[in-house]
Amino acid sequence: MTTGLLAVFGFSGTTETLVTLILLNVVLAYGGYIVVAGGSFSLAFVAFIGLGAYTAAILNVDHDIGIVPALVLAPLLAVAAAAVLAKPLARLSGIYLALVSVAVISVFRVLLLNLDSLTGGALGKIGIGPRIGLPALAVASSAIAVVFWLVHRSMIGRAMRMVRVDRLAASSVGIDVSTLQYRLFLTSAAVGAVGGVLRAYYFGFVVPNEYGFHLLVVLLAMVILGGVGHWAGPIIGAAIWTVLPEWLRPLGTWREVATGLILLAIILALPQGITGGLADVGRRLSRRLQFGKRGGSRTLTPTGPSPIDDGQSASDDPVGAAAARGGR
């Protein structure tokens, strides 16, 4: 039945593969989401995904150790690596941080290529198994989504949003911005490593080029597409970015061109991503419905339930708060 439903959206017989890929990408996208949502532009999470994947591959192929120990060991290794990296990275912000974290990814790739005896060099490692499929990934991605939903509603989630929207204001109300971002960075490393283990067990092999700049572009696209202001952003972003090539299949070899231009249009038109755009529409609708009952300024108007908003007040919402500051 789901197959029939999905067929309406233009899928072919590869529906299960597609859904599985979306679930995997949801986990990976959360690894990137958590740092960007906390107002930091560190993009090094891709290196931690690679670390997780290679940890899983080396344990499995060389030492015949299964997925469960890998799921424990990989996040620990990633958190340790992140703790070391965090110090120099903490000195940077904004665009510097973005560039340097891209450099971290490049260095990691060079290491994968050159530490042959450990990583298998350019050929990587093949024969990871037993492979995992839809059920395992469904469990993993749901578990992570639930965690992020809870975080979004908690004090930490509020603090993250505030730091992202206005760092200065956040520290003035007592949020320790650098500690928060440090913890988010470590969490992102752990989530990324778990995603990497799952990715290695899904594909059954690891090669250096699968964990480089290209993966960064893809995951960043998912995070931005979904929007960093809402916990469901990575789910929506991963789903759309994974399905989009299927929808654009009639364009043949030009579909990647179209994908890029669509992404550009979304970045320009919806800086808060699709979830942000939907929340905005929802807010406008509810304001229109409540007009006359409640006047007052835009930011003080409580928002009604919208298709995507979790019903929190507008004051911890990025769009509303940016408007309140007169952001241009």
Added chain:
Amino acid sequence: MRRNGTAQGARMLQQLANGLLIGGLYALVAGGLTLALGVLRVMNMAHGVTISIAAIAGIQVARLGAPFPVILLAGAVVGAIVGIGTELIAFRPLRNSRRHDEESREFSSLLASLALLFAMEAAAQNYSHHVSDDEVLAFPVGTFSHTVLTVGSIGVRSIAVLMLGVALVATLGGWWIIRRTPAGRAARALAADHETASMLGVRVGLYAFGVMAAAGALAGLAGILVGVAFSSVTHLTGAAYLLRAFAVVILGGIGSIPGALVGGLILGVAEGLTVHLIGSEWIDATAFGLLFLILIVRPQGLFGEVEVDRA
């Protein structure tokens, strides 16, 4: 034993010379990137693919039998057009948008140009697939008369000398324009503060086109030189230079053209040393080793101003 030592020394000198010459190329690429970042506060991720596109276009011009200077000019023009296109469809809408706030604009520019990179890289791949089955293009033999110049025990390729020459002329010329002409003064005013500059009569939109065209032209020149020097060109040719240019921009100091020149040469020489002392497989890590070093020692870069935190 002693002879062995001299041979070692000669080989090292050769690697240093190679590094210095390729460093010119890095400076050329980084010059455009740092110009856009310094004046317009945009991080152009599509700068690398501009190199590839100019090289592919240059190959088509060369196939028509054009002489080398014309090809070089064509590369610069195509690069400038790509730069203007990037400004028009990615950066200009961003700058004029009310939805994007000031703080996140640099990061938004990175994302917007990343999306554009995705589209342009695919388009370039399609085009090269259309022209050549294996998507690899090359300048026709005889486009550039390659010779090897020998100085003492060192042999250098003429194209490499040309690279360094073009880089020196372009970066020093650009520096002169920025420092000594009214247009350069306006650009510096823009770099300091967009809003104030526009109130004082600097036409931001116009200068943005000029800066992006100049940055694109530098990338275009680099594309032709890369294509001629390394004989094969694909849609991914420019990507490796973009990553190195990041390192050079930070090494030299964001927005500093002399910084890009010196940084590029330093990176080239450091890569030469890496090849000689450690091994050629670590060459790609050199840029980033240098990057981490400068961030620890002097985060604002060699020529950067002391005030770093503008994020």
